[in-house]
Amino acid sequence: MNKLFLSLISPVCLAAGLSACQTGPTQPEPTPSATVVISTPTPLTPEQNNQNNQATQPSNPTTPTPEPDVSASLPPLPTGLPGIVDGYRGWFRLNAEPLPPRADAPHGSGIKHVYVNQALSDLQLNGQPRYPYPTGTVIVKEGLHSQGHLELIAVMQKIAGADPEHGDWVFEEYTRSATDVPFRRAFSGSICWDCHNRARDTDWAFTPIP
Numbered sequence: 001m002n003k004l005f006l007s008l009i010s011p012v013c014l015a016a017g018l019s020a021c022q023t024g025p026t027q028p029e030p031t032p033s034a035t036v037v038i039s040t041p042t043p044l045t046p047e048q049n050n051q052n053n054q055a056t057q058p059s060n061p062t063t064p065t066p067e068p069d070v071s072a073s074l075p076p077l078p079t080g081l082p083g084i085v086d087g088y089r090g091w092f093r094l095n096a097e098p099l100p101p102r103a104d105a106p107h108g109s110g111i112k113h114v115y116v117n118q119a120l121s122d123l124q125l126n127g128q129p130r131y132p133y134p135t136g137t138v139i140v141k142e143g144l145h146s147q148g149h150l151e152l153i154a155v156m157q158k159i160a161g162a163d164p165e166h167g168d169w170v171f172e173e174y175t176r177s178a179t180d181v182p183f184r185r186a187f188s189g190s191i192c193w194d195c196h197n198r199a200r201d202t203d204w205a206f207t208p209i210p
């Protein structure tokens with residue numbers, strides 16, 4: 001079990017450029033062949049990047065709004081991230097306290113937060129957590145670098161019929177090595193659900209609904 005865990009976790013740590021993961025006493029050294037595989041993330045096409053950039057444009061900044069517009073105060077979506085996560089910092093945050101960095105953390109070397117694009121009332125029934133999540137749910141985990149900047153975005157998107165064996169979740173993880181380079185998709189699919197399998201009772205998501 002422990003061996004399986006390490007074999008799953010180490011590529012993710014590598015992709016996120018995690019000093020904690022790479023220098024931790026329990027982490028194996030990467031083999032050259034593993035590095036070759038891992039260092040070839042799928043770049044977004046120029047079209048996808050354009051879509052992302054368009055998604056970050058404010059719709060009409062001069063229109064007066066009767067209520068405070070939360071999205072107006074959100075930072076623009078960094079280049080390379082998918083449009084589905086745009087504005088995630090205005091979503092409901094599942095974790096009450098920041099998730100602290102851990103030596104064995106699967107992603108992110110600094111603190112992490114988990115956001116979901118649903119209102120809490122839509123995730124509960126009679127004040128209790130309601131699973132599974134509704135179709136259309138997007139859960140975003142942001143991982144901050146130990147110096148505070150955003151370095152990782154892990155996404156679970158619930159699409160009806162997309163993958164019934166894995167809760168119809170589409171798993172994707174995006175990382176960047178510095179703030180002046182675009183995010184790139186580092187991992188997706190089996191490497192994610194092999195571990196998230198442990199959270200099946202809460203619809204494949206570890207961070208519980210309050």
Ligand code: HEC
Pocket residue numbers: 005008009012099105106107112114139140141154155156171172173187188189191192193195196199204205206207208
């Ligand atoms: C080694 C185990 C492991 C692997 C592999 C893993 N995760 Fe996670 N993931 C976790 C844990 C544990 C959490 C709970 C938050 C935390 O402690 O970081 C989490 C949290 C998340 C969350 C927030 C929702 C939740 O479950 O709490 C998303 C989204 C996510 N992971 C996406 C991914 C994606 C995408 C991949 C693959 C690229 C992936 N994860 C691979 C263990 C893993």
